[in-house]
Amino acid sequence: MTKADSRFHCFQAVVEAQHGRDLFVTSLTGESVRIYPMPVWIEIERKLAQIRPRTLHASVSSAASTTTTGHRTRQPGSSVDPSAAP
DSSP, X not given: OOHHHHHHXXXXXXXXXXXXXXXXXXXXXXXXXXXXXXXXXXXXXXXXXXXXXXXXXXXXXXXXXXOEEEEEEEOTTOOSOGGGOO
């Protein structure tokens, strides 16, 4: 195992311990990804839902035109299919 692999596995263990294995993967440009623990992503969605529609439209209209669709996934090592989770 390389030093980078070891660091990644340590990071992965911390994220999993704090948030679980479910992740939400999205991209703003299609050139790179943003990976959020699912509880963090749900909180982001909750906060966005509280913004008045007019304010939300104005604040994210440019980002929404370039954002690709995200999807739910699970960290490697899990035998559970994330699409089957609630």
